[in-house]
Amino acid sequence: xxxxxxxxxxxxxxxxxxxxxxxxxxxxxxxxxxxxxxxxxxxxxxxxxxxxxxxxxxxxxxxxxxxxxxxxxxxxxxxxxxxxxxxxxxxxxxxxxxxxxxxxxxxxxxxxxxxxxxxxxxxxxxxxxxxxxxxxxxxxxxxxxxxxxxxxxxxxxxxxxxxxxxxxxxxxxxxxxxxxxxxxxxxxxxxxxxxxxxxxxxxxxxxxxxxxxxxxxxxxxxxxxxxxxxxxxxxxxxxxxxxxxxxxxxxxxxxxxxxxxxxxxxxxxxxxxxxxxxxxxxxxxxxxxxxxxxxxxxxxxxxxxxxxxxxxxxxxxx
Numbered sequence: 001x002x003x004x005x006x007x008x009x010x011x012x013x014x015x016x017x018x019x020x021x022x023x024x025x026x027x028x029x030x031x032x033x034x035x036x037x038x039x040x041x042x043x044x045x046x047x048x049x050x051x052x053x054x055x056x057x058x059x060x061x062x063x064x065x066x067x068x069x070x071x072x073x074x075x076x077x078x079x080x081x082x083x084x085x086x087x088x089x090x091x092x093x094x095x096x097x098x099x100x101x102x103x104x105x106x107x108x109x110x111x112x113x114x115x116x117x118x119x120x121x122x123x124x125x126x127x128x129x130x131x132x133x134x135x136x137x138x139x140x141x142x143x144x145x146x147x148x149x150x151x152x153x154x155x156x157x158x159x160x161x162x163x164x165x166x167x168x169x170x171x172x173x174x175x176x177x178x179x180x181x182x183x184x185x186x187x188x189x190x191x192x193x194x195x196x197x198x199x200x201x202x203x204x205x206x207x208x209x210x211x212x213x214x215x216x217x218x219x220x221x222x223x224x225x226x227x228x229x230x231x232x233x234x235x236x237x238x239x240x241x242x243x244x245x246x247x248x249x250x251x252x253x254x255x256x257x258x259x260x261x262x263x264x265x266x267x268x269x270x271x272x273x274x275x276x277x278x279x280x281x282x283x284x285x286x287x288x289x290x291x292x293x294x295x296x297x298x299x300x301x302x303x304x305x306x307x308x309x310x311x312x313x314x315x316x317x318x
Contacts, residue, residue, distance in 0.1 A: 001022045001077050001078070001177070001178075001181065002022065002024045002074070002075065002076045002077050002078075003019055003022045003023050003024060003076060003077065003078045003079070003080055004023070004024060004025045004026075004027060004071060004074065004076045004078075004079050004080075004096070005019060005023045005025070005026050005027070005079075005080050005081075005082075006026075006027045006028070006062075006079060006080070006081040006082070006084040006088070007026070007027075007028060007045040007081070007082045007083055007084055008028050008029045008043045008044070008045050008083055008084050008085045009043075009044065009045070009083035009085070010044045010083075010162065010163075010166065011082060011083040011103075011105060011117075011162055011165065011166045011169070012044075012045050012082035012083045012084070012103075012166070013044055013045065013048055013166065014166045014167050014169065014170035015080065015082050015103055015166070015169050015170040015173050016045060016048055016049065016052075016082075017048070017052075017170065018170045018171075018173070018174045019080060019173060019174070019177070020052045020054060022177070023054055024055070024074055024076060025054070025055050025056070025057060025071075025074060025076075026045060026046070026049040026054050026055065026056045026057070027056075027057050027058075027059065027062065027071075027084070028043045028045040028046045028049070028056060028057075028058055028084070029043050029058065029084070029085050029086070030058040030059075030060055031043075031046075031058065046058065057070075061086070062084075062086050062088060062089075062092060063086075063088075063089045063091070063092065068091055068092050068095065071092070071095050072095050075097070076095070076096045076097065077096060077097050077098050077181055078096050078097075078098050078099065078100070078101060078180060078181065079092075079093075079095070079096045079099075079100035079101070079135075080100075080101055080102075080103070080173060081100060081101070081102040081103070081135065082102070082103040082169060083103075083105070085114075087137075087139065088100060088135065088137075089137065090136075090137040093135055093136070093137065097181075098180060098181040099134050099135070099180075100134070100135040101132060101133065101134055101135065101145065101173075101180055102132070102133050102135050102140070102142065103130055103131075103132055103169040103172065103173060104116065104130065104131045104132075104133060104140055105117050105128070105130055105162070105165045105166075105169070106120060106128055106129065106130075106131065106198065107127070107128060107129040107131060107147055107149060108131040108133065108140060108144060108147075108190055108195075109140075109141075109190040109191060109192065109194050109195035109196070110194065110195070110196050111128075111196055111197075111198040112139055112140035112141065112195055112196070112197055112198060113139060113140065113197050113198035113199060113200070114198060114199065114200040114201075115198045115199065115200055115201045116128075116198040117158055117161055117162050117165065118158055118198070118201050118205075118223045118224065119196075119198040119199070119223070120152065120161075120198075121152070121156070121157070121158055121161065121219060121222045121223035122205070122219050122220060122222075122223040122224070123219070124215070124216075124219050125152060126151065126152055127149055127150070127151055127152060128149070128150060128152055128161070128165070129147055129148050129149035129150050129165070129168070130147070130148050130150075130165055130168050130169040130172060131144055131146070131147050132144070132145045132146045132147075132169075132172050132173065132176060133145060133187075134185075134187055141190060141192070142190075143187035143188060143189055143190070144187060144188045144189075144190060145176060145180070145185065145186075145187055145188075146172055146176060148168045148169075148171075148172050150164055150165060150168060155222075155248070156222065157221075157222045157223075157225055158222065158223055158224070158225070201224065203227065205220070205223075205224050205227075206220070206224045206227035206228045206229055207228075207229065207230070208220060208221070208228055208229065208230040208244060209230075209270075209271075210230070210256035210257045210270055210271065210306045211256055211270075211271045212270060212271050213270060213271050213272040213273055214249055214250070214269075214270040214271075214272065214273030214274050214275045215249065215272075215273060217247075217270055217275060218247055218248070218249060218275060221244055221245075221246070221247050225244075225245055225246070226243065226245050227243075228243065228244050228245075229241035229242060229243045229244065230242055230244060231306070231307055232305050232306065232307065233304060233305065233306060233307050234282075234297065235307065238283075239282065239283040239284070240283060241283065242280055242281070242282055242283075242293075243280060243281040243282075243283075244275075244277055244279075244280055245278075245279040245280060245281060245287060246278040246279040247275045247276060247277055247278055247290075248275070248276050248278060249273060249274070249275065249276070250265070250267040250268075250273070250274035250275055250276040251267070251274065252267065252269070252274050253269055253272065253273060253274060254269030254274065255269060255304075256269060256270055256271050256306060257269065257270075257304045257305050257306020257307075258302070258303075258304055258305075258306075259294070259299050259300065259301050259302065259303050259304065259305050260274055260301060261301055262291060262294035262295065262299050262300065262301065263291055263294070263295070264291060265277075265278075265290065265291055266280075266289075266290030266291050266293065266294040266299070268305050276290065277290030277293070278290055280293050
């Protein structure tokens, strides 16, 4: 069996490992500037492929006619795709002998799109999973071959859930590898009426709101850490927001932004309920516990961490 593997993000790593004996070529996104120094950085999939001694291609656009022609010359049985980051055109889907199959990090048709793991956590879903589907030209609209479900743990964050889903996906593709090229493969059409869209994550997704419930903000932190942040009364143009890196539901209620306790935990009220800020990072400073931040800022119960009580959503723009 000859497989061409498309992947970029860490979600794609376990499946590449288990399929590597049959992989003829790995296709991933080009090296891109990253970090404060904007140094060219290879994708996680490229780094693993090179460690495994596999050939790698990094086309800027996978729909290039020359690139598609070069893949056709390899006479592959299957394309396997996992968190690649580009939509494959029909001309590319038609290349492999037995079709293209995608490992998608949700139970389709729920959470079609770029960020299914983030959106499941943000929505407070209790169950998610991986769908193995035969690809078509739409965005995650292809016929389903198999599904595997996982319970989402109440305190789980995106990274931990992604790692568990990636391992599940690797097991699924290894179990189905031979059956994907066998005659009579049975597939199931998706019910489009049940589809939800997992939009690409932007910086705005990390903005926490004092007016929202503690539970809704906690779901954002679980989904988008380490990018979650919230305005405080200490915020200035030079120090725009406090990053909240870890939190849990607290006890007690109060007005939005009211400090309920500082020691042993920094607990702050939201629109309903409260959050314990377990780990935070003020702008330009190191990570610290919420209690240490509260002590250093000389916060007191009954004061407000928010810019003002009763602020509007417009006040919260960062």
